[in-house]
Amino acid sequence: MPFGEQISNGILFLLSHKNDDEGIPSTSLGDESGCWTTAEAVDILLRSPYLPKRRIADVKKMVEFLLKNQIPGKGWAISPERNYVSSMATGHALAALSSAEEIFYENEELVRECKKAKAEALDWTHEHINHDGGWGVEPDKEGGKETRIISTYYILKGYIALGFDYNNSKDVRRAIDYLVSIVNKDNGWSGKKGDPSDPANTARVISILIQSGKFKHDDPIVKKGLKFILDSRNHWRIDIESYTTKGAPGQVFFHSNTPADVLEALLRGKYYGKETHDLIKFFLTSQEDTDGRWYLCDEFQKDTSICTWSTSEAIEVLDFAQEQYFESLFHRYDYKLSTKMKLILLGISIISSLEFLYIIHFYDTLSAWWDSLSEGWQQLIVSGIFLSVIIGVLVSFLVDKLKSLIEKLRKATKRKDIYFQSQK
Secondary structure, eight states: OTTHHHHHHHHHHHHHTOOTTSOOBSSSTTSOBOHHHHHHHHHHHHHOTTSOGGGHHHHHHHHHHHHHTSOTTSOOOSSTTOOSOOHHHHHHHHHHHHHHHHHTTTOHHHHHHHHHHHHHHHHHHHHTOOTTSOOBSSTTSTTSOSBOHHHHHHHHHHHHHTTOOTTTOHHHHHHHHHHHHTOOTTSOOOSSTTSOOOHHHHHHHHHHHHHTTSOOTTSHHHHHHHHHHHHTGGGOOOEEEEEOOTTOSSOEEEEEOHHHHHHHHHHHTTOOSHHHHHHHHHHHHHSOTTTOOOOEEOSSOEETTOOSHHHHHHHHHHHHHHHHHHHHHHHHHHHHHHHHHHHHHHHHHHHHHHHHHHHTTHHHHHHHHHHHSOHHHHHHHHHHHHHHHHHHHHHHHHHHHHHHHHHHHHHHSOHHHHHHHHTO
16 A cells, blocks of 8 residues: 555554553643644544554543543543633544544443533534634633634534534534635635635635535535645645634644645545645655654644644545545546446447347348449448548547647646636
């Protein structure tokens, strides 16, 4: 498999650097455990085909860490030390507990605890959805109620992991409609309504629009959003988002992993151009050879203070890229197989037809008819058939040459512009 070694090394890095309380360090090794970081890791590890069976027990302990640190009757804070529920941490935890139920289904007590925790968290998310349909970063805290893309995105990921979508959940429907309503004139999205568009938040919205079941990869809003992302290639940078809460000594910061968000959006949007391949190559080459970690980084800079959740997100997008690779490979094989089957059926039909004509003595009738023609007519018919074959071969040759020329012209121009124009 293409990325198996890199993904496996990343998984071993995370499992080898858990804290004593079984949580994953919040940003870097030595930090206190983060509920957000641990929940994200649990969900990604349990969905990865490269999680070693012998290490599943380690992930179970991480699940128990999440259950232990849920704020009673609510959701999860960024870390156990914080007292306010975080929309992002809660969305991650909902997805993580959903995956845990599927894997540890034989552990009735654990499944029962997961269901109870999810039910309480869902009640909290439903109670804290804003009038516009989105969620704030820390809705229980004054100043944290304002709707943000990052918080709305992760809450929606939690809903979708539980099986909710645009058609069966009013909350999901309201949130998706809100996201659609705040698209900027340049077809991108920003961290919050009214701010300039950026590729990270645009990628988040595109991914969640598709996952919600409301939109497909070829819908105009998705194609235009992907075009904005591709046009912003020089701005695929790791970034920082901030918000201020009343009474807080300063701003609260969240980092954006733009390369990971963009790669997921391109894959979900079924765009497999050079930009997608470049991003996959970037993740494969930016992994640390020593221990398998990924720092938060882009093509221009590296933040060595962050390596835990950035490793989880690298594993997630490479797992997804590999899944898409094999899916496309299957479709290509399936196409070739179906083509061969059609040729076989065509051959059988021709043979059956010839046998039928033989049975009814068609050949004798045809031979008698041919003998009745003058030599001039016979020559004309043979010449016409020969000329038709020659013309058919020449036309096929010219069409192939024309296609080749068009492909060269397409590559000589901006790939993304031609791509989107052809889809209109």
